[in-house]
Amino acid sequence: MTDTTVDNTPTTPTAVDFWFDPNCPWAWMTSRWVGEVEGQRPLDVSWHVMSLYVLNEHQDVPEDYKERLARGQVYPRLVTAARLRLGDDIVKPLYDALGEHIHHRQEDDPAVVVPAVLEELGLDADLAEYAWSDEVDAATRESHRDGIERVGQDVGTPVIAVEGTAFFGPVISPAPKGQQALDLWDGIVAAARYPGFFELKRSRTVGPIFDTAG
Numbered sequence: 261m262t263d264t265t266v267d268n269t270p271t272t273p274t275a276v277d278f279w280f281d282p283n284c285p286w287a288w289m290t291s292r293w294v295g296e297v298e299g300q301r302p303l304d305v306s307w308h309v310m311s312l313y314v315l316n317e318h319q320d321v322p323e324d325y326k327e328r329l330a331r332g333q334v335y336p337r338l339v340t341a342a343r344l345r346l347g348d349d350i351v352k353p354l355y356d357a358l359g360e361h362i363h364h365r366q367e368d369d370p371a372v373v374v375p376a377v378l379e380e381l382g383l384d385a386d387l388a389e390y391a392w393s394d395e396v397d398a399a400t401r402e403s404h405r406d407g408i409e410r411v412g413q414d415v416g417t418p419v420i421a422v423e424g425t426a427f428f429g430p431v432i433s434p435a436p437k438g439q440q441a442l443d444l445w446d447g448i449v450a451a452a453r454y455p456g457f458f459e460l461k462r463s464r465t466v467g468p469i470f471d472t473a474g
Contacts, residue, residue, distance in 0.1 A: 273304040274449070277421040279407030281370045282335035282358045286467035287418035290436035291355070294420075297445045307351040309339045310404040323414040333364070333400075334370040341390035342383060352382075357381055362432050365444055370393045425452040434469035 278294060280287040285341045298305060313329040313336075334359055342350045357377040374388045390396050408421040410426035419428055427448075438443055451457045 273302040275421075277308060277407070277425050277426070278305055279308045279310040279417065279419040279436065280341065280355060281310050281332070281417045282355060283312060283329075283332040283405075283432050284417040285363050285470075286416070286431050288359045288363045289366075289433055289435050289468055289470075290420070290430060291359070293430075293432060293441055293444070294443065294466050296435065296437055296441040300442060301445065306348065306401050307355060308407060308408050308425070309336045309343070309400060310419065311336045311353070311400055312417060314401055314404045315413075315416065317347075320332060327405065328337060331370075333397075334374065336400050336404075337393075338374060338377075338391040339385065340396040340403065341387050344396060344399060350381075354383075363468070379426050420448075422449055422452040425455075427452065431464065433464075433466050434471045448455045 264390060271389035276294065278291065282288075289410060294303070294305060299305060309430065313326075314332050315358070316326060316329055316396055337357075343355050353465070354377065357380055358373065361373045361377060367373050374391050375385065377383075378385055378387055392409055406426060407421075408415070411419055411428055414450065417428075421427075430448060432444070435441070451460070
């Protein structure tokens with residue numbers, strides 16, 4: 261009997277760009293999903309920093325929220341400084357390490373998180389200095405601008421571009437695994453390929469569920 265099964269799994273890596281703010285639990289969840297897919301499908305993922313502070317600095321948001329976002333600039337600055345010194349390949353490992361501390365361990369003191377992460381990754385301790393200065397802000401803003409201009413201002417994090425077509429999200433909780441992760445990915449790719457698709461949304465019924473790590 262002849263096997264007529266057709267394997268639709270792509271063999272050419274799919275180009276993906278992922279913009280994140282390390283502070284955002286929703287971006288973290290989406291990044292875990294992309295990592296799950298990457299383990300089963302050929303993806304070529306490039307990771308880029310964006311900033312919730314920059315996104316909201318001219319928006320009408322509560323002052324205490326804006327102050328919290330300003331304090332959160334520590335992490336986008338750190339990622340930017342590391343990228344400028346060491347290249348793009350450091351972005352994902354640094355994001356993974358930060359996310360483990362910030363989201364899974366729920367550590368909320370950057371003065372503790374930053375040096376711990378740098379030590380874990382064997383990075384120069386002096387990179388921490390950039391996290392509390394504005395020296396790399398221009399580069400952070402440029403990375404942010406690159407992502408946000410692809411989707412418009414009325415979004416949040418993460419921003420994903422699949423083969424050049426960018427969108428906000430998906431916002432998911434928890435990050436799907438196995439076949440569910442692939443099914444969601446295939447749906448997202450299909451939507452990205454249709455030029456007239458713009459928005460699909462429903463109210464969130466759960467908060468971030470951190471059931472994956474690494």
